[in-house]
Amino acid sequence: xxxxxxxxxxxxxxxxxxxxxxxxxxxxxxxxxxxxxxxxxxxxxxxxxxxxxxxxxxxxxxxxxxxxxxxxxxxxxxxxxxxxxxxxxxxxxxxxxxxxxxxxxxxxxxxxxxxxxxxxxxxxxxxxxxxxxxxxxxxxxxxxxxxxxxxxxxxxxxxxxxxxxxxxxxxxxxxxxxxxxxxxxxxxxxxxxxxxxxxxxxxxxxxxxxxxxxxxxxxxxxxxxxxxxxxxxxxxxxxxxxxxxxxxxxxxxxxxxxxxxxxxxxxxxxxxxxxxxxxxx
Amino acid sequence: xxxxxxxxxxxxxxxxxxxxxxxxxxxxxxxxxxxxxxxxxxxxxxxxxxxxxxxxxxxxxxxxxxxxxxxxxxxxxxxxxxxxxxxxxxxxxxxxxxxxxxxxxxxxxxxxxxxxxxxxxxxxxxxxxxxxxxxxxxxxxxxxxxxxxxxxxxxxxxxxxxxxxxxxxxxxxxxxxxxxxxxxxxxxxxxxxxxxxxxxxxxxxxxxxxxxxxxxxxxxxxxxxxxxxxxxxxxxxxxxxxxxxxxxxxxxxxxxxxxxxxxxxxxxxxxxxxxxxxxxxxxxxxxxxxxxxxxxxxxxxxxxxxxxxxxxxxxxxxxxxxxxxxxxxxxxxxxxxxxxxxxxxxx
Numbered sequence: 001x002x003x004x005x006x007x008x009x010x011x012x013x014x015x016x017x018x019x020x021x022x023x024x025x026x027x028x029x030x031x032x033x034x035x036x037x038x039x040x041x042x043x044x045x046x047x048x049x050x051x052x053x054x055x056x057x058x059x060x061x062x063x064x065x066x067x068x069x070x071x072x073x074x075x076x077x078x079x080x081x082x083x084x085x086x087x088x089x090x091x092x093x094x095x096x097x098x099x100x101x102x103x104x105x106x107x108x109x110x111x112x113x114x115x116x117x118x119x120x121x122x123x124x125x126x127x128x129x130x131x132x133x134x135x136x137x138x139x140x141x142x143x144x145x146x147x148x149x150x151x152x153x154x155x156x157x158x159x160x161x162x163x164x165x166x167x168x169x170x171x172x173x174x175x176x177x178x179x180x181x182x183x184x185x186x187x188x189x190x191x192x193x194x195x196x197x198x199x200x201x202x203x204x205x206x207x208x209x210x211x212x213x214x215x216x217x218x219x220x221x222x223x224x225x226x227x228x229x230x231x232x233x234x235x236x237x238x239x240x241x242x243x244x245x246x247x248x249x250x251x252x253x254x255x256x257x258x259x260x261x262x263x264x265x266x267x268x269x270x271x272x273x274x275x276x277x278x279x280x281x
Numbered sequence: 282x283x284x285x286x287x288x289x290x291x292x293x294x295x296x297x298x299x300x301x302x303x304x305x306x307x308x309x310x311x312x313x314x315x316x317x318x319x320x321x322x323x324x325x326x327x328x329x330x331x332x333x334x335x336x337x338x339x340x341x342x343x344x345x346x347x348x349x350x351x352x353x354x355x356x357x358x359x360x361x362x363x364x365x366x367x368x369x370x371x372x373x374x375x376x377x378x379x380x381x382x383x384x385x386x387x388x389x390x391x392x393x394x395x396x397x398x399x400x401x402x403x404x405x406x407x408x409x410x411x412x413x414x415x416x417x418x419x420x421x422x423x424x425x426x427x428x429x430x431x432x433x434x435x436x437x438x439x440x441x442x443x444x445x446x447x448x449x450x451x452x453x454x455x456x457x458x459x460x461x462x463x464x465x466x467x468x469x470x471x472x473x474x475x476x477x478x479x480x481x482x483x484x485x486x487x488x489x490x491x492x493x494x495x496x497x498x499x500x501x502x503x504x505x506x507x508x509x510x511x512x513x514x515x516x517x518x519x520x521x522x523x524x525x526x527x528x529x530x531x532x533x534x535x536x537x538x539x540x541x542x543x544x545x546x547x548x549x550x551x552x553x554x555x556x557x558x559x560x561x562x563x564x565x566x567x568x569x570x571x572x573x574x575x576x577x578x579x580x581x582x583x584x585x586x587x588x589x590x591x592x593x594x595x596x597x598x599x600x601x602x603x604x605x606x607x608x609x610x611x612x613x614x615x616x617x618x619x620x621x622x623x624x625x626x627x628x
Contacts, residue, residue: 009462126503142487219495224487225445243365245390
């Protein structure tokens with residue numbers, strides 16, 4: 001043992017590196033890497049022709065479009081309003097702030113199916129909120145609008161929780177300096193504060209977006225799953241294939257989803273690294 | 282120094298992990314071997330959604346019957362969910378001793394995985410369907426749209442709620458019932474039949490992923506003029522809201538035959554094959570058939586079925602899955618990718 005410690009290896013001051021790394025790798029393998037590898041293995045059972053035929057069939061194509069578009073819109077709305085919510089929770093103090101802060105996490109804790117059923121009832125033409133919109137001829141439940149609302153609901157904590165810590169650490173003296181140098185309030189916000197927050201907003205946006213693409217429980221009740229109106233989401237297509245025990249096609253779609261999510265997270269990481277480099281330099 | 286400490290820690294943790302693993306493994310072994318010894322037997326019944334209340338009552342009756350007969354306490358563990366998903370979970374290793382699912386096709390999936398011996402359908406009476414149901418219309422009280430039969434469903438402006446046959450096995454019955462009506466009406470002219478069913482599905486405003494979801498959409502969210510529903514579920518809805526809904530029985534429908542089977546592999550492994558057999562056979566006794574009728578399913582025993590004639594419309598003409606050549610053929614013809622359902626729904 002001593003011979004190892006006396007070697008030139010960089011000493012790790014924090015104890016138990018070996019065991020913790022071991023646990024980390026074991027957990028990652030058992031929970032993430034091996035299941036992902038099995039998806040790959042399953043989808044490889046299809047011939048490339050079948051694989052592309054599955055992905056290019058009309059319902060699957062539309063489902064990808066619906067999932068990506070609605071998730072994008074939802075993530076965008078979340079990025080805007082999540083920033084405002086985080087701003088309110090960090091910058092101001094008011095009674096009930098703690099409760100409000102806790103409420104943000106509710107979508108994490110609530111079973112998504114419960115959220116989905118509740119939202120579809122609230123926003124249906126006979127529901128509490130849906131009734132009001134119905135008077136103006138706007139249907140929410142069982143349309144793309146309802147679908148997007150469900151995705152906003154499940155995505156909002158990702159954005160708020162990504163921005164809050166950054167905003168807390170953010171030094172107001174930047175803003176003061178901008179003000180001293182003659183920038184107006186709007187200019188300060190857009191050119192100084194928002195720039196500083198941008199990586200955090202992007203992280204939140206990316207997480208909400210990626211989560212939205214894969215969401216099942218909350219959207220399934222409010223989307224109406226109409227093939228005609230293209231309100232079927234991609235996770236619903238996977239469930240359809242599974243119901244026919246068609247593991248090959250189901251995993252083919254899952255693999256495509258996985259690649260999209262991976263590219264998304266990769267893109268966001270690249271933007272963040274660039275941002276960090278620019279700041280460092 | 283730290284390295285040394287880390288090593289101790291590592292060894293210690295490894296020991297604890299190994300020990301806890303051993304304990305948990307032996308613990309598991311113990312519990313499953315204890316599960317079925319002496320006077321206590323546990324069997325698992327994997328069923329579908331709407332049988333929840335039925336099996337709650339039935340299990341009570343069976344437990345006391347079995348205790349009297351053999352002196353053994355039976356505990357029945359229930360699992361409910363969408364029929365297709367439940368079949369899949371058994372295929373993937375859920376420890377079901379018996380399955381009681383919405384359609385024979387779902388049990389065939391378990392059979393194909395090698396867990397159920399072929400020929401299961403003849404193991405119990407009436408093609409292993411101790412109870413049946415049919416597809417009826419659930420409409421709002423007073424029947425404001427005056428819906429009497431399938432013809433009324435294809436009128437303009439009719440708003441129908443029915444689940445998606447592509448994702449719900451139970452919803453296939455709804456489609457087949459409509460198809461059979463069209464077959465009778467147009468004397469087998471396939472073009473007209475397709476038009477009829479296409480118009481019907483054109484009027485479907487919300488297509489949920491399963492029967493439970495469709496009921497929620499119609500009952501809780503107030504969508505649609507008519508819900509195509511299993512009779513037992515429709516009866517349940519009317520029982521819960523007698524002032525809001527009524528049932529319309531069309532002249533023609535389909536005999537929905539939920540099937541039951543012993544999952545031979547699991548039952549033998551758990552050493553409960555005998556209890557499982559008794560459990561399913563008891564469904565055919567007079568006592569059980571009465572419970573079945575009370576909970577809205579049609580008893581397979583003719584005499585007991587007739588005693589419930591005020592509850593079920595016995596004048597409906599019912600076709601069965603055999604009229605479509607069995608489930609495999611029905612899936613090929615109607616529901617697989619590119620088959621008739623896709624054709625009429627996407628046109």
